[in-house]
Amino acid sequence: MDVAYRIARTDAERADVILLRDAVYVRDQGRLADTADTAATFDRFDGTAEYIVGYLDGAPVGTVKVIPDSPSGLPCDDTVDLSPLRPGNRLVEFGHLMTLPKLRHQEIGMALMRQALVHGVRAHGATHIIGDFFVDDSGGLRSFYQDIGFVALGEPYTDERFRGAPLSLVAALDVLEAARAARDDVHRGNRVLQYFFGDYDSYASADPKEAVHAHPAPAAG
Numbered sequence: 001m002d003v004a005y006r007i008a009r010t011d012a013e014r015a016d017v018i019l020l021r022d023a024v025y026v027r028d029q030g031r032l033a034d035t036a037d038t039a040a041t042f043d044r045f046d047g048t049a050e051y052i053v054g055y056l057d058g059a060p061v062g063t064v065k066v067i068p069d070s071p072s073g074l075p076c077d078d079t080v081d082l083s084p085l086r087p088g089n090r091l092v093e094f095g096h097l098m099t100l101p102k103l104r105h106q107e108i109g110m111a112l113m114r115q116a117l118v119h120g121v122r123a124h125g126a127t128h129i130i131g132d133f134f135v136d137d138s139g140g141l142r143s144f145y146q147d148i149g150f151v152a153l154g155e156p157y158t159d160e161r162f163r164g165a166p167l168s169l170v171a172a173l174d175v176l177e178a179a180r181a182a183r184d185d186v187h188r189g190n191r192v193l194q195y196f197f198g199d200y201d202s203y204a205s206a207d208p209k210e211a212v213h214a215h216p217a218p219a220a221g
Helices: 011-028 108-124 143-148 176-181 191-197 200-204
Strands: 003-007 050-056 060-068 091-099 128-134 168-174
Touching: 003 108, 011 050, 011 060, 011 091, 050 108, 060 108, 091 108, 108 191, 108 200, 143 191, 168 176, 176 191, 176 200
Parallel strands: 091 128
Antiparallel strands: 003 050, 050 060, 060 091, 128 168
16 A cells, blocks of 8 residues: 655645544544544644654545654653653654544554654654553553553553543653664564564664655564
């Protein structure tokens, strides 16, 4: 699937983010009544945040939000204490990862997450990625995120922004630790970890101005 990924910089591209939010959070999942009343919640970090949008045949099909730490903090500061992670590190939070319902399970979400990781490392020097994830059926962090290296920072909680959603859980990923793990013999068979960090040295040393680009997802199985 030939999906092109780019950072939303124009008014039209920002409007595409809202269209995706409406398609997923409002129409498909019913977790928001509408997309208009999000200034105090989803959009309050938009002064520092960036959105990466995936386009298929020119139409938006998915997006993810990348929020570098700043004096204003991060969204997850409302839920957990991130201060132990900050000294000597650079935190970047990912949020609102979504794809159109008709295109789910086709690796677009995974590719968006990789795009966010690469951009976070290149543009913001990220040493730690912070995420706020829905829990699995056991109330813990989903195995996909554990396989990459995310570690829960607190207890599951109810995110009041979403109606009828599962409990949420904030987790952190040590980027350098994950990159080291991807190089050792124990984790060479972890295709998810290899997908995100197998070429870490290459993208970490690349020009931060290099455009967001596609990268094939690992084969299933």
